[in-house]
Every structure is written in C-alpha cells, then in structure tokens.
Amino acid sequence: MIVVRIVTGIRHHFHARAGEWFCTAVLLNWALVLLLPGETFGTSASFNGLARIWSEKAWGIVCLIMGTARLIALILNGTFAHTRYGHFSPHVRAAMAFSSCFVWFQIVYGMFGAWTALPLSTGPGTYLAILLLDAVNFRRAMDDTGEAVAAKRHGST
Secondary structure, three states, rough: OOOHHHHHHHHHHHHHHHHHHHHHHHHHHHHHHHHHOOOOOOOOOHHHHHHHHHHHHHHHHHHHHHHHHHHHHHHHHHOOOOOOOOOOOOHHHHHHHHHHHHHHHHHHHHHHHHOOOOOOOOOOHHHHHHHHHHHHHHHHHHHHHHHHHHHOOOOOO
C-alpha cells in the first residue's frame, strides 16, 4: 500500500526534517493567505516593501510553487529513500531550501522598511528567524547530499 509507505516514510524522517516541514508549512500558509480573495498587503504597513517587489498574487504563486515542490521533495525523501530516486532527493531538498532562503530574504528585506515608524512590526524579526532556520536546513541537506554521493561512489546505494 502506497499510503502506508508514504506515512511510514514521513514518520521515519520527520524528526530530522522538522525544520524543513515547518518552513514548507509557512510557505504554503503564505500562498493560501495571499491567494484567497481580499487585499492582505493593504492590512499592514509591513507589506508595503513586499508590494514594491512583487504583487500579492505573484508572492502567492511563488510561495505555492515553492511550498508544493518542497512538500513533494520531503515526501519522496522519506518514502523512497532507498530507490534510484532517493539518491537525488537530498539534492532537491538542498535546492529547495536554498530557493526558500531567497524568498525569505526578500520577505525580510521588504518588511524592514516598516521599521521606520512606530509601532514596530514583529514581521522582520520573525521572518529573519525563518530565513536562518532555512539556512540551517540548506546546510543539513548539503551534508546529506555529500553522504549520498559518497555512498553511491562506494556502491552502498
């Protein structure tokens, strides 16, 4: 049963990938909120800088694509780790974490403009922490990539 295999694979790797799952969930939440009807960017001055970078819809689409691709990579990594696809999943996870860092950086950069007036927003600090978490996720995925390449080179996979 594929469903059992997917659930088992996710459960087996979840603790080691919790940071990646968290960042993926936040990306998908951003996508959902920004793509739903209504003007989210108009609700806070924190979004003014983001609106100058991309439109609300563009932010939502980018977050949806990134979050969905990352979700698929995490599911495949846990489920098909010992198949021919498993060898490349750390590479995909690293690429997704790196790409997500770019998105988080843009969010932090766009929100820092809101720190010029009182009251201050919690956004820049919060998303800076997520950016740093994804930088750690990138490093961990790169470590896994090195292990996968070494295992393939020595015939372990």
